[in-house]
Amino acid sequence: MKKYNYNSGPAILPETVLEQAAQAVIDFNGLGLSILEIGHRTEWFINVLEEASSLVKELLQLDDSFEVLFLQGGATTQFMQVPMNLLGESDTASYCDNGIWGSKAIKEAKLFGNVHIACSSKDRGHAYIPRELTVPQHSKYLHFTSNNTVEGSQWHFIPEANVPLVADMSSDIFSRELPFDKFSLIYAGAQKNAGAAGVTIVIVKKDILGKIGRAIPSILDYRNHIEAKSLLNTPPVFSIYVSMLTMRWIKQEGGLTEMERRAQQRSNILYETLDTLNVFEGKVDKQDRSLMNATFTAKTPELEKLFLEECNANGMVGVKGHRTVGGLRVSMYNAMPVSTVEVFCDLLKTFDRKHS
């Protein structure tokens, strides 16, 4: 029996993507070869790479001043690769400190230059998005995490700053419309809305590169990947293919307009239910709640444990909060049908009635 998958990432993918991916592992496009066996410099794979790259630009409505790269190592690698490429030793970058991932990005940036904290939500356990930012005008860039997967908060506006914007969009890329062309660099691990684990999408405006003097190892220099069109070395072929299939699916379903409509619908159902209950309580200020990851607690640790057991008994996986913060969490990415949220809300309500 198919499970209900509320994982925060790796996470639920469209069934049609899984079917096509499985087929390609046996025989890719009727070639008589598996997608795992084809050379990465063959026309076959270059077509995949080019379609993937075009789809990123089409979905995000970006022009040719942006380059799309498919790299490895996840957002955690970008935490150091961004400042290594953009931040000179005596330069300053501004960072928003709004969650565990943003804090990790700050830690790595400090190895390369000066970090100014533009805003912080530490005072209330990152349960909100600050409205007030200070961004020194000499900042090389302003970095923020557009959606905080662990804490369940999301920026529903783009921070104002007259410096280049850099965003970690790992957990909400392709889930809503934004003026993406206002950003200078966007990165996202694929394993939430953009495919399977193993590939990181990096979108970079060429004009911000090449401005620092540091010697950068070849594999970490964005310019080398741009020049090599993501074929500097063997790329993660299968993961890129799955991302391409996922983006094709997004486009076919109606693009980001439709993804955002569905995300609103799913999260409305979830949060509206949550707010009527006695046993459960949302963790994040209402206006800053994430459309992707809803975090909440039960009244007691015992009730949380009991609820997780009931989820388990009902074939619902991935409901436990992140190991660093505890509590409960439901992730509702692009591929999740509304019915999967409804089933979960039914369980919430039944449990609440029983334990109120």
Next chain:
Amino acid sequence: MKKYNYNSGPAILPETVLEQAAQAVIDFNGLGLSILEIGHRTEWFINVLEEASSLVKELLQLDDSFEVLFLQGGATTQFMQVPMNLLGESDTASYCDNGIWGSKAIKEAKLFGNVHIACSSKDRGHAYIPRELTVPQHSKYLHFTSNNTVEGSQWHFIPEANVPLVADMSSDIFSRELPFDKFSLIYAGAQKNAGAAGVTIVIVKKDILGKIGRAIPSILDYRNHIEAKSLLNTPPVFSIYVSMLTMRWIKQEGGLTEMERRAQQRSNILYETLDTLNVFEGKVDKQDRSLMNATFTAKTPELEKLFLEECNANGMVGVKGHRTVGGLRVSMYNAMPVSTVEVFCDLLKTFDRKHS
């Protein structure tokens, strides 16, 4: 129709591995979830990771003084990660300059410390493995590429040196028996004998780490990956699973003893045929020929082009030499049946008779 696959990597994989991998993309172990959708910190995936790690140690006969890591970024990332972790700014490392990949490793190492060239085969286009090495005793390590995928040469002995040995075994790991415990660090991109693209196996002896003062970004510090048991961030779940399946297959087929026997058999057939022909000629000194990648040329560029067309017409892919060196190349990794080499030799002979 299934193609004959002579790709140098990504390359041929065992059919049973492909079938199991495809099944897992639909439903992993009957869980009702795809391998692409499961959390990387679930018991389900931790079991995969632990089995993969155990299999590496079992196949290479390594004890617990070694740690096995599953990282991202390919050998090219290791080119800089090795010296970043092992080579202090004023230290010296010795490198064997025996092929394109070794040369790239040297270039990256120079960013971190002093590089001494222990030997070089540049004088004859890397068509042999040098017997004479100079390794200063203060070298932090000696680095060599055990098999030169592009040039078609292979070290059939381990270089003598009283310093820690570091080897790039990307294209011959798991293909032969060696005293692997003599090495301090071994790395290999998986996409030849060890699985699909997207994961790099790194085997490291703990006692060589932590000896330099450099600040290392978290994601590039081997010690962090050891502490986190390859779960420092989201690992390439599917690629690790395919590597685990591939190693299971190697073990079931008889381990490295049997892999080496088959490699000898395949390459003997190929080289013995090659040496009887008029139109074709091997590129590497006989004693240093690779059991994995046979490189050769035809008498004229026109004949090479014609031969590649015949390969294509016969469903044989991946026979073109690496873009940097030209010529012809046949890769014969673990998963290749002897019959696939025989079919190729038949074509070689027919072509040779016709054009002699």
